[in-house]
Amino acid sequence: MLGLGLASKLRKAGVVGINARNRRYIMHHNPRSLYELVDDKVLTKRLAMQANIAVPKLYGLIRTVHDARDFQKGIEGINDFVIKPAHGSGGNGIMVIARRKNQLFYKTDGLAIDAEAVRHHIVNVLSGMYSLGGQPDQAIIEYRVHFDPVFNSLSYNGVPDIRVLVYRGVPAMAMLRLPTRQSGGRANLHQGAVGVGIDLKTGVTTLGVYHNRRIAEHPDFDTPLAGCAIPGWDDLLLIAARCYELAPLGYLGVDMVLDARLGPLMLELNARPGLSIQIANGKGLAFRLQAVDAAVANTANAKEKVELSRTLP
Amino acid sequence: MRRRHIQILALILSVVGFGLAYLKFNNLGFPLRPDEKSFIWTAEARVEFEGQRRASTVHLQLPADPGEFINLDEYFIARNYGLNVEKHGRKRVAEWSIRQARGPQRLFYQVELAQAPMAGGESAGVEKPPQAPDKPYYPEALAQVVEGLLNNVRSESSNIFTFVSQLLVRLNNSSSDSDIKSITKGITPGTEEWVQRIRYILAGAKISTRMVRGLPLEEGRVNESLVPWLEVHNGDRWEGFNPLTGEKGYPANFLRWSFNDDPILEVEHGRNVGINFAVSRRPQALTLIAHDSATAMKSSLVSWSLYKLPMNTQYTYRILIMVPLGALVVLFMRTIIGVPTFGTFMPILIAMAFRETGLLWGIGLFLAIVGVGLLFRFYLNHLHLLLVARLSAVLTLVIIMMLAISLLSNELGLIQGFSIALFPVVILTMVIERMSISWDESGAVEAFKQGFGSLAVAVLGYLVMTNDQAQHLMFVFPELLLVVLAIAILFGSYTGYRLNELFRFRDLALEVEKKDAGAGTGE
Numbered sequence A: 001m002l003g004l005g006l007a008s009k010l011r012k013a014g015v016v017g018i019n020a021r022n023r024r025y026i027m028h029h030n031p032r033s034l035y036e037l038v039d040d041k042v043l044t045k046r047l048a049m050q051a052n053i054a055v056p057k058l059y060g061l062i063r064t065v066h067d068a069r070d071f072q073k074g075i076e077g078i079n080d081f082v083i084k085p086a087h088g089s090g091g092n093g094i095m096v097i098a099r100r101k102n103q104l105f106y107k108t109d110g111l112a113i114d115a116e117a118v119r120h121h122i123v124n125v126l127s128g129m130y131s132l133g134g135q136p137d138q139a140i141i142e143y144r145v146h147f148d149p150v151f152n153s154l155s156y157n158g159v160p161d162i163r164v165l166v167y168r169g170v171p172a173m174a175m176l177r178l179p180t181r182q183s184g185g186r187a188n189l190h191q192g193a194v195g196v197g198i199d200l201k202t203g204v205t206t207l208g209v210y211h212n213r214r215i216a217e218h219p220d221f222d223t224p225l226a227g228c229a230i231p232g233w234d235d236l237l238l239i240a241a242r243c244y245e246l247a248p249l250g251y252l253g254v255d256m257v258l259d260a261r262l263g264p265l266m267l268e269l270n271a272r273p274g275l276s277i278q279i280a281n282g283k284g285l286a287f288r289l290q291a292v293d294a295a296v297a298n299t300a301n302a303k304e305k306v307e308l309s310r311t312l313p
Numbered sequence B: 001m002r003r004r005h006i007q008i009l010a011l012i013l014s015v016v017g018f019g020l021a022y023l024k025f026n027n028l029g030f031p032l033r034p035d036e037k038s039f040i041w042t043a044e045a046r047v048e049f050e051g052q053r054r055a056s057t058v059h060l061q062l063p064a065d066p067g068e069f070i071n072l073d074e075y076f077i078a079r080n081y082g083l084n085v086e087k088h089g090r091k092r093v094a095e096w097s098i099r100q101a102r103g104p105q106r107l108f109y110q111v112e113l114a115q116a117p118m119a120g121g122e123s124a125g126v127e128k129p130p131q132a133p134d135k136p137y138y139p140e141a142l143a144q145v146v147e148g149l150l151n152n153v154r155s156e157s158s159n160i161f162t163f164v165s166q167l168l169v170r171l172n173n174s175s176s177d178s179d180i181k182s183i184t185k186g187i188t189p190g191t192e193e194w195v196q197r198i199r200y201i202l203a204g205a206k207i208s209t210r211m212v213r214g215l216p217l218e219e220g221r222v223n224e225s226l227v228p229w230l231e232v233h234n235g236d237r238w239e240g241f242n243p244l245t246g247e248k249g250y251p252a253n254f255l256r257w258s259f260n261d262d263p264i265l266e267v268e269h270g271r272n273v274g275i276n277f278a279v280s281r282r283p284q285a286l287t288l289i290a291h292d293s294a295t296a297m298k299s300s301l302v303s304w305s306l307y308k309l310p311m312n313t314q315y316t317y318r319i320l321i322m323v324p325l326g327a328l329v330v331l332f333m334r335t336i337i338g339v340p341t342f343g344t345f346m347p348i349l350i351a352m353a354f355r356e357t358g359l360l361w362g363i364g365l366f367l368a369i370v371g372v373g374l375l376f377r378f379y380l381n382h383l384h385l386l387l388v389a390r391l392s393a394v395l396t397l398v399i400i401m402m403l404a405i406s407l408l409s410n411e412l413g414l415i416q417g418f419s420i421a422l423f424p425v426v427i428l429t430m431v432i433e434r435m436s437i438s439w440d441e442s443g444a445v446e447a448f449k450q451g452f453g454s455l456a457v458a459v460l461g462y463l464v465m466t467n468d469q470a471q472h473l474m475f476v477f478p479e480l481l482l483v484v485l486a487i488a489i490l491f492g493s494y495t496g497y498r499l500n501e502l503f504r505f506r507d508l509a510l511e512v513e514k515k516d517a518g519a520g521t522g523e
Helices: A002-012 A018-029 A032-039 A041-050 A065-069 A071-075 A115-126 A149-154 A233-246 A277-281 A286-298 A302-310 B002-026 B140-155 B160-172 B178-183 B192-205 B286-296 B300-304 B311-320 B323-337 B346-357 B359-383 B387-412 B422-465 B468-476 B480-492 B499-504 B506-522
Strands: A058-062 A081-085 A095-101 A104-107 A112-114 A139-143 A161-167 A170-178 A194-198 A205-210 A213-215 A251-259 A263-270 B037-062 B069-077 B082-088 B091-115 B209-216 B227-233 B238-241 B254-258 B265-268 B270-285
Touching (some): A002 B499, A002 B506, A018 A251, A032 A041, A041 A139, A041 A233, A041 A263, A065 A115, A071 A139, A081 A115, A095 A115, A112 A115, A115 A139, A149 A170, A161 A233, A161 A286, A170 A233, A170 A277, A170 A286, A170 A302, A194 A277, A205 A277, A233 A251, A286 A302, B002 B300, B037 B254, B037 B286, B069 B286, B140 B192, B160 B178, B160 B192, B160 B227, B160 B238, B192 B209, B192 B227, B227 B254, B270 B286, B311 B468, B323 B422, B323 B499, B346 B422, B359 B422, B387 B422
Antiparallel strands (some): A058 A139, A081 A095, A081 A139, A095 A104, A161 A170, A161 A251, A194 A205, A205 A213, B037 B091, B037 B265, B069 B091, B082 B091, B209 B227, B209 B254, B227 B238
């Protein structure tokens, strides 16, 4: 009885559950054949560059163990960079080099390793150690994001990113994802990162979610989560909406970062974005998705879709 | 549109599945419970006579289409005799012949019978209603008495059956007047003659009757003879009447052997001819009886029975046919409850591994080996081994551990014949690998959640898959797989909340509550 009462309250709040998400939205709007566009980060990056969407610059792509020996070729004169698997998931296998000096590479935690250790990591990535299913993979070497100082007081050892849920090309809900001590610098909510709801109209943060519970302060710093205005919010929304054009998945998660110098960069796309975003925003998705369904046919381009997103309930 | 489609599909599947199962249960008598037993009756007719050094022929009437019993099998035992069985309508006769019968001769006929699942096997539609008999010409003295009796009874009865009952009561009542007694004078009650006499009188009222002779099936009866019984047709169906009391019906377990007036046994060129009957029974699982009867009835429902497969194939299917049920458990736990598991099939595989180890040992083994295996896996992680090498190493470790456990328990005499099958080894290795992957990807908490979720679902699946009742139902009524299919399809179209989501999104529900309260005070 208690369960039924809760269920009816959730329905009233328009909360979308996993079964409904899978069957109504993912199965319906995300054709399997398009998954490769978002699962392969190299492909996503190429498509984004073609569409003039800013992404972290690709320094080099390493395909074979033989190439791994010469990994430094593409990064001559570059002080800091990131190595990550092309088919990785959940932030695994990402190595961030903050600076180099005297043939040594310093990781973000200050630990120094030599070129041989970096090469070994790349070989591991190639062997498929970090890719789902253990498939042989490629290693991406790319620009290291210097995140905007606006998030300095909110993030623990990692890059906070902005997740926008884009439904049929229309930004439907957004949150800021903050790494915590527990999440180990990763921005995945089920690994212990904090999600903070963002008001779509203003780009100002509201309340947060941590392990599915509502919170008002960052668990590591006790800084309030609400009231932080995200710079360049309109650009972020437009980038999110335009990502639908390069990977036309109807139910799409777009992950972006704010770089201190370069502004918004698109990091990656997700074909199965999670549902905790609803808790972070204190709102169910269902009514917004219905409103999009009703009005999306009248929008011609990404700009109009962003306009539509501002009218959502 | 799609929703309606799914509902109709599920409805059709379950109607067909349940329908077939019901037909098998109702018409063929397949039992719903695994331990139901019934009896197989063996009725035996023994013919004896003295040969006269001449060619001899023995005619013995055999039960044909007995209605309430199903003829499973029959045997004719007679040395040096030629055999020919003929059937004319409901009369079936065995004809044994021999060139020269010398000395005492003994012939046996045995029939194995099972109770027919549907009562009233009398095929009313098939049999033509008999012609009403002509009114016999009674002798002068008798005519008046019969006439009076019939009129009397007619006034006290409403239909043919009550008429017959009334008449029989009067004929058998010793306190009836001497006129009535004169009708049956000199005839021993209960004999064939007695029944014939009653028929003779009933013919006066133009009532169709016949004499049946039958054998009451009772355990351990020997030296029995057939019991004559009266059957009356009311224009619609035949009904039996006790010729001694007028009660409607038959004795319990009454096997109607013959439906005509011809002698049961005729022997050409034989002396001291005799026949007697014996009955015995043996218990048998109802499933097997039902299956044999259905085969004897040539029912098309059992032409697809799993009992027709070779024994070892049957054994495999006994396990396999439960797997969809296990999958249903996983499906329910995942989409309705929301228990996290390693994929869909891992819990079923674990449950099947439990089949081979037993539940308690299985759980112990699972926890011990997966625990140690995980530790080993993390150590291997440090070595940065390639995937295939890592899997091989873990597999080897699992086998070493099982080996150690077997040797240890053998040494300590803990358990005799602790059975290790190949199957659980592979599954445990896969569990370790999956668990460590999700440990890496989603953290320890998530890995343990999925690990214990899988274990719990596997235990539940094991309990369902090894349930005797469920196993029996699925094996005897494999058409229930269609119902399983229907349920799976319905679950697949469920878009409601999972039970754990009620907990996960509880803060959102609170929000609604607050809003409601706010709106309430605002008014």
